[in-house]
Amino acid sequence: MSRPVTDQSRPKRIRQVTFATALWLVALASVSAWAGPYGNSAHGDTVNGVARGDLAPPGPYAVGNCAHCHEQHASMGGVEPAPASGSPSPFALFAPGFESSRRYKPYQTTDVMCFGCHADSSLQVPLGSLLNYDYARAFGGYDSGGPESILEAFNQNPAGPDASYHNLYDVWNHAKRFPYFKDASAPCDACHNPHRARRNREFPQNPEYTALSRPTEHESLWGDAPEERMNAYGGSYQSPLFFGSRMTYEPGGVGEIGADGSKTPDYVSYCNDCHRERIRSNTLMRDMVAIDWKTGGGDSAAAGDKHGSNGFTGSIFMKKPYEKIAVPAGGYVLSCMDCHEAHGSPNAYLVRRSVNGEALGGVFTQDRSGNSWAYLCGRCHQDDYQQGGMTDPNQVNRWRTVHHGGTGSDGSDVPYQTGGGGNCGTCHEQSPGPQPIGCGYCHFHGAYCDSTHPGTLPNGKTIPAPLGGVRRTF
Amino acid sequence: MKRKADSRSALDGLLASLTGCVSLLLVLLAPSAQAAVTGLCSSCHTMHYSQDGGAMPEWGDDGPFESLLTSTCAGCHMGVNDGGAMPFVFSSQPPVYGVSGSGSDSNTLAGGNFYWVAQAGGDTRGHNVYGLMARDQTLSQPPGYTGNRAAADGSVPGAGSWPVGQQVTCAGVYGCHGSHAEQSPAEAVRGGHHQGRGGALVTPDTEPANGFRMLVGIAGYEDADWEFRPTVAAHNQYKGSTGGADNSTISSLCARCHGNFHSAVSAGSPWLRHPVDYDMGSTAPNSEYRSYGGAERNSYRPDIPVASLNVSQPLTRVTFSGDTIVACVSCHRAHGSPNHKMMRWDYAGSIGGGCTACHTSKD
Numbered sequence: 152m153s154r155p156v157t158d159q160s161r162p163k164r165i166r167q168v169t170f171a172t173a174l175w176l177v178a179l180a181s182v183s184a185w186a187g188p189y190g191n192s193a194h195g196d197t198v199n200g201v202a203r204g205d206l207a208p209p210g211p212y213a214v215g216n217c218a219h220c221h222e223q224h225a226s227m228g229g230v231e232p233a234p235a236s237g238s239p240s241p242f243a244l245f246a247p248g249f250e251s252s253r254r255y256k257p258y259q260t261t262d263v264m265c266f267g268c269h270a271d272s273s274l275q276v277p278l279g280s281l282l283n284y285d286y287a288r289a290f291g292g293y294d295s296g297g298p299e300s301i302l303e304a305f306n307q308n309p310a311g312p313d314a315s316y317h318n319l320y321d322v323w324n325h326a327k328r329f330p331y332f333k334d335a336s337a338p339c340d341a342c343h344n345p346h347r348a349r350r351n352r353e354f355p356q357n358p359e360y361t362a363l364s365r366p367t368e369h370e371s372l373w374g375d376a377p378e379e380r381m382n383a384y385g386g387s388y389q390s391p392l393f394f395g396s397r398m399t400y401e402p403g404g405v406g407e408i409g410a411d412g413s414k415t416p417d418y419v420s421y422c423n424d425c426h427r428e429r430i431r432s433n434t435l436m437r438d439m440v441a442i443d444w445k446t447g448g449g450d451s452a453a454a455g456d457k458h459g460s461n462g463f464t465g466s467i468f469m470k471k472p473y474e475k476i477a478v479p480a481g482g483y484v485l486s487c488m489d490c491h492e493a494h495g496s497p498n499a500y501l502v503r504r505s506v507n508g509e510a511l512g513g514v515f516t517q518d519r520s521g522n523s524w525a526y527l528c529g530r531c532h533q534d535d536y537q538q539g540g541m542t543d544p545n546q547v548n549r550w551r552t553v554h555h556g557g558t559g560s561d562g563s564d565v566p567y568q569t570g571g572g573g574n575c576g577t578c579h580e581q582s583p584g585p586q587p588i589g590c591g592y593c594h595f596h597g598a599y600c601d602s603t604h605p606g607t608l609p610n611g612k613t614i615p616a617p618l619g620g621v622r623r624t625f
Numbered sequence: 626m627k628r629k630a631d632s633r634s635a636l637d638g639l640l641a642s643l644t645g646c647v648s649l650l651l652v653l654l655a656p657s658a659q660a661a662v663t664g665l666c667s668s669c670h671t672m673h674y675s676q677d678g679g680a681m682p683e684w685g686d687d688g689p690f691e692s693l694l695t696s697t698c699a700g701c702h703m704g705v706n707d708g709g710a711m712p713f714v715f716s717s718q719p720p721v722y723g724v725s726g727s728g729s730d731s732n733t734l735a736g737g738n739f740y741w742v743a744q745a746g747g748d749t750r751g752h753n754v755y756g757l758m759a760r761d762q763t764l765s766q767p768p769g770y771t772g773n774r775a776a777a778d779g780s781v782p783g784a785g786s787w788p789v790g791q792q793v794t795c796a797g798v799y800g801c802h803g804s805h806a807e808q809s810p811a812e813a814v815r816g817g818h819h820q821g822r823g824g825a826l827v828t829p830d831t832e833p834a835n836g837f838r839m840l841v842g843i844a845g846y847e848d849a850d851w852e853f854r855p856t857v858a859a860h861n862q863y864k865g866s867t868g869g870a871d872n873s874t875i876s877s878l879c880a881r882c883h884g885n886f887h888s889a890v891s892a893g894s895p896w897l898r899h900p901v902d903y904d905m906g907s908t909a910p911n912s913e914y915r916s917y918g919g920a921e922r923n924s925y926r927p928d929i930p931v932a933s934l935n936v937s938q939p940l941t942r943v944t945f946s947g948d949t950i951v952a953c954v955s956c957h958r959a960h961g962s963p964n965h966k967m968m969r970w971d972y973a974g975s976i977g978g979g980c981t982a983c984h985t986s987k988d
Binding site for chain 2: 188190195197213218224242333336
């Protein structure tokens with residue numbers, strides 16, 4: 152068939168220049184190649200990555216495809232333009248990032264866009280297809296009980312007063328001070344970059360698979376580089392024991408070589424992007440103390456926490472692995488995750504279910520007056536049972552020695568010596584004999600004791616200044 | 626009868642010759658009409674849809690056709706591109722598309738090809754054009770249709786109301802090319818072939834001939850060979866404009882039928898829908914988008930093009946100052962592609978693929 156023709160010339164072949172062609176070939180090659188941060192991320196994994204319902208194979212979209220979270224036109228297949236949530240959502244997500252009217256748990260699947268997948272394990276399709284354990288299990292090895300999904304972690308024991316969680320409204324509200332974080336952002340974005348977060352639960356010993364991004368460095372991972380790990384934080388770090396083991400350590404059961412923090416992301420710098428300052432807690436109905444993990448200063452009111460860079464006073468009686476003869480000068484610096492969970496916990500204050508290789512002896516409660524806090528302290532510090540030769544079970548979770556000294560030289564730096572004119576009844580309830588004082592009155596982040604701190608307790612007993620006048624007590 | 630037929634044939638020949646001469650004269654007198662069709666009138670037209678007493682075999686059995694044409698749009702524009710002077714948009718054999726349809730071995734053009742839509746299960750791979758393939762089995766109307774955006778001549782696709790089940794056409798009331806006020810596709814693009822211009826079309830008016838690819842009111846720079854194996858230096862330059870109100874942008878053309886897709890796209894981050902007619906130069910100087918075309922190199926990418934305010938010439942580099950405007954065609958092929966949702970690259974079959982052309986920090 153005869154075809155019309157045009158008078159168009161074909162000048163482009165002449166205009167082409169070598170460099171332009173080369174640039175074009177480079178650009179063309181990049182269309183199909185995607186091995187960058189998203190491709191390496193947990194969500195972008197072509198096998199285990201994000202996959203939304205019927206969209207994933209045999210549906211049209213590959214596992215890890217953007218469409219599993221984003222609807223570029225606020226619509227999806229055949230029912231355009233109505234998006235899944237009924238109206239367009241910011242960031243072209245299939246659902247709003249956060250339902251900010253939800254101030255407290257229990258959270259629903261629809262409260263946070265991420266919960267659409269990271270839902271209760273019993274609601275996941277296929278069942279249990281996206282298991283996310285708490286830190287105690289994923290990195291600490293405590294594989295008994297605990298949550299199996301992120302939503303479950305937040306919603307633990309909703310009927311119990313002592314279960315705690317990272318209040319997502321508070322997270323969302325606080326994170327808005329970071330430039331990248333928008334009103335419409337999901338609170339999860341404060342700590343994670345969903346386009347970069349990696350599959351750390353599968354590789355707990357390898358921090359290159361970190362799922363973290365600092366709020367102040369949202370566009371990069373945190374913990375993947377050697378300088379972003381606990382051994383580089385400053386001070387000496389010793390990983391706690393792996394659950395049930397005396398020979399292996401967190402994270403994930405590493406050996407001695409990896410127990411120096413070189414396998415552990417620097418959680419202190421990470422968490423303190425927010426917690427270095429006072430933060431309002433809607434759950435606690437008060438401000439949370441600012442964490443000072445950097446300051447030394449010894450026993451002064453202005454000093455930092457001893458679990459951080461500040462050192463112990465004179466001597467210290469610890470359990471393995473912190474009982475080493477050659478305890479580093481100033482002691483060890485701890486990682487936040489040595490004691491705390493990130494999302495939620497059956498204990499108060501996000502305290503882990505297991506610490507330093509053992510489960511807590513009971514629930515760590517909000518109540519300051521009891522000795523439940525010692526369930527945590529006792530995982531690393533020696534109680535009277537430990538110091539007494541471990542012969543009298545009645546001495547378990549008793550803390551007289553560390554406060555008042557024992558035999559020999561053990562009491563060289565105790566804060567309150569006995570036999571020097573002290574009157575037990577000043578501080579202790581006396582029936583049937585001197586009763587322990589709740590740990591929570593003196594031992595918490597930022598705490599110190601002097602003539603006015605903690606002062607008079609609710610039971611009317613007044614704690615006097617310790618020896619030396621002031622003592623940092625955390 | 627034979628005599629009558631002979632005289633009609635002679636008259637046809639005379640008319641064809643005269644028309645050809647007039648056309649040629651017009652072409653010679655109009656130096657800007659570089660893209661106008663030239664050649665013998667009889668290449669496209671027949672006075673009586675008859676030659677030597679009957680229809681020519683190559684005309685097919687469906688005529689006669691409007692405007693005394695010997696065929697439909699597809700009749701002329703069906704074939705295999707080889708860089709020649711005729712743009713083929715529909716092929717009976719699988720076109721060579723490659724990764725992006727813009728490679729050195731591809732034989733599709735800027736709009737892609739309708740071939741894949743015509744294949745079984747191909748509804749999502751392009752526009753289901755009436756006469757080329759059956760209607761879409763899922764979508765009975767253009768997704769996102771609002772019917773409230775008009776072409777420069779005031780015409781609106783479907784006159785503002787798209788009948789359920791109505792297929793899109795090449796041109797006309799339900800088409801993309803020409804005026805939406807004309808039922809006849811040929812009438813809709815009237816003058817487009819004979820008076821068509823090439824190169825820079827910066828001031829489109831109501832005439833199809835003055836619009837980019839006979840798209841009424843749309844500006845742009847027309848690549849001389851419809852982007853057959855385009856390069857950084859030789860490609861279409863699509864018109865874009867920020868704010869969403871400029872009806873001469875290539876994306877505004879799409880919005881005539883897919884208006885909802887363009888609602889809430891100009892409010893800024895966080896976007897409710899993927900923005901179009903938004904300049905990536907409006908992002909922070911250190912944003913990931915500033916690495917489009919390579920960090921600090923910023924070459925124009927014909928495979929994932931961006932539009933510009935100035936369409937007087939094709940750009941080899943972008944400067945993020947009115948020349949990095951996201952357009953519908955940045956991601957989609959207007960006619961069709963081998964990919965789901967007529968994407969330029971295999972988006973659905975990958976974790977995103979070409980998205981990283983702009984979302985560079987993800988790569």
